[in-house]
Amino acid sequence: MNKDQVAQILVEIGTLLELKGENPFKTRAYLNVARTLESLSEPIERIVSENRLGEIKGIGEAIQKKITELVTTGRLEYYEELKASLPEGLLVMLTVPGLGPKKVKALYEKLGITGLDELEMACNEGKVAALDGFGEKTQQKICEGIQFRRTYASRHLLSDALLLAEPILDDLRQHPDVIRCSTAGSLRRFKEIVGDVDFLVSSKNPAEVIEYFTTLPGILSISAKGDTKASVVLEGGIQADLRVVTDAEFPFALAYFTGSKEHNIVMRQRAIQRGLRLNEYGLFKSDAETRDPALLVTCQTEEELFSRLDLAYVPPELREDQGEFLAAEQNDLPRLLEWTELKGSLHNHSNWSDGRNSLEEIATQMRELGCAYWAITDHSKSSFQANGLQPERLLQQLQEIASLNQRLADEEIDFRLLTGTEVDILNEGRLDFDDELLQKLDVVVASIHQGFTQSEAETTKRLIRAAENPFVHMLGHLTGRLLLEREPYKVNQHAVIDACAETGTWIELNGSPLRLDMDWRLWHYAKEKGVKCVVNCDAHRFEHAGYLRLGAGMARKGWLTKTDVVNTQSLDSLRLALQKKRGLRRS
């Protein structure tokens, strides 16, 4: 049982305890540990076998025993008994907006409701409104919540959320009553999946701004509207929250609403250690509950707030309580990659396989975008579904690219297409093209496109064997995940990273919004091992060049700098780097 599975069970235990009406701090203890585990960069089996669980903050004796039982036996008696003691449907009921553990408990105990269908029926019969603590409006909201849940998912791709949020942010920025504004929350932290979109505005006239926000085009419904806060549902069912504060409060509120929760807790603790009190309204020279402006430690910006707590400015992407405090204290935060530092993508497709555009179109577009190079890495022959290239066609493509590049050289244009392939990693780690052909290519990306159901050991071995091939430059989309659509295939990513470190193989950070793979949580480890990253678009049409920005955002989240990322190099030094693994050093 891996850490994600363990974490999921701990979350469920916490939730079940809440439904039972247990001490809320006890339930929170389980949820806290679950979150800690999710962000663990080390396999949990190793920690358990080396008896180091107790060293992790938040894990005491009781939870330590439970995790050990889960990891070593694959099950947990305590959990199974707890689960059997309550109907399964109660957990589903909790996902209805507006329903928390207390209300679900009441519905179960007073009306015997154990699932969504029963709940909807009880609402329609007016039984819910008659309960103590419930009423007509609550009943109505529950009905709408069930409907909403059926229609929309509550998790969204970062790219979808950005597309909706950025125009709204522009609109807000232009409103005369808006002094400063920003996105906040997981969107600002660049999480690959977001639940909602948060906006923060400073203004002297909150009512105007709230009114403006709730009447913007593209808003499906208004869920809440108060003096300083509003919630709406955007197209696609994404919820958006707006908070309006005074301009003096803005930096504090921005930090607060950007989170993460874990990051905020440490910030607050640092304030307390300095005899201060931090909340969304300010940093106060008092431990009493107050918003007295006389006690406010004035900060114009987030930078100043961090500095008051003896920290260097922590970019939003790093605010996950993943070591940023230690680094910020020592002024040792990396200067993170900027997406404009990327000079091109090394994994892309053309209409020779399953892409849309011709080589010529791609060259023109990418040159105009300001790229220095763009690799064409169409699929190899086994990827029938993607119109993979037979060796003869690939050789033909090399000639076409050579003549295209010749024309660019003649016109003294500083842009080149690079030749390449995204070669399939077949079963047992053999590659779909032989070494002789691979050797002729500028760039070789090796990826898995088949055999997703193999065991973790088999898949790991396949990837390691591919990394060991001297003609392979990088491994593509390491886990094959499609966010919100397909689970990653089982692979020991740490073992693959170790193999890449030994062989000098790079790992791709695939910028496609559905992939964003390898996951940002693993780059810290890869970087420590000295493995280089390549931020790629996996473009199938030239609009996908925008994925460079998404990929770069994930690289930032993984603490990567310009020097950690191969495709920040100029064409000349990239060529040298590409040849280095092969030990060929052509001129």
Add this chain to the structure above:
DNA sequence: GCCGTTTTCGGCCCGACTGTTTTCAGTCG
């Protein structure tokens, strides 16, 4: 259930909004 320059008990982040209540509980972020 966890934790400790408040250390083995008594805290645990905290404020806005909603709907229910007639002063507050539940939910959410």
